[in-house]
Amino acid sequence: MRFTILSALLCATAAALAACGGGEPGDVSKDVPMREKRTIRQFAVSPLPVEKLKPCDLISPENAEELGVVSPDRGPGPRGAAHTPTTCFWANGDGESVALQIHNDTDSVRIVVLNDNVDLIRGYPAAKLPIGISCIVYVAVSDSAYLTFQVISQDRAGPCALGVRAAQHVLAEMQPV
Structure with missing residues (x-):
């Protein structure tokens, strides 16, 4: 027994x-x-080195134009406007805007995956928080940093769609560590 x-x-x-x-x-x-x-690394992606980057450099003028978040009458080379050292803002004349912020936090992956609307964007964990005509898209890019895309858009697809597209552009341009 x-x-x-x-x-x-x-x-x-x-x-x-x-x-x-x-x-x-x-x-x-x-x-x-x-x-x-x-x-x-549990997502089978490499960390992205955003901690020392400026957010205004993460969305190229061409990508800002493609996203539709700059007014066509601004002339060549539209850049976002830096609001703080970690935040950049793009807006067009139709009330659409994207504010991109870099957050340094040693719990970045956990902050993102504990949200309700979690998915992957280019393999990176991402969460969407829709609030009326605005949306915040969170993307963990390393164990110590995440990005937020705070978007206002009245497009039929919704503001989260613009936030996801902006995140896709940024992630496509970044080189892993």
Whole structure:
């Protein structure tokens, strides 16, 4: 009887350890639910070095024009307006705008994945928070930084669609660490 109980306990412990994955915290694991991931490498993407960048450099003039967040009458080379060292703002004459902010936080992945509307943008964890004609799109780009795209848009697709497109442009241009 004692041997049977001990065997059952050993089997249960082995099964529990196998279910945990047994790997290091940064391992890529498809078995870990998105809300439980804590490192950027768990998403099978490389961290992006945004900590020392200026947000106004993250959306090129061409991308700003393509996104429709600059007025065509501004002339060549539209740039965003820096509001703070970590925030840049683009706007057109139709009331659409994008404010891009870089946040340095050692819990960046967790901040993003604990939101309700979590998805992936170019492989990076992203969350959308729609609020009427505005939306905030959060994107974790490393274990120590995330980006927010605060958007106002009355486009039929909704403001989150513009935020996602802006994030796609930025992520496509960045080089991993």
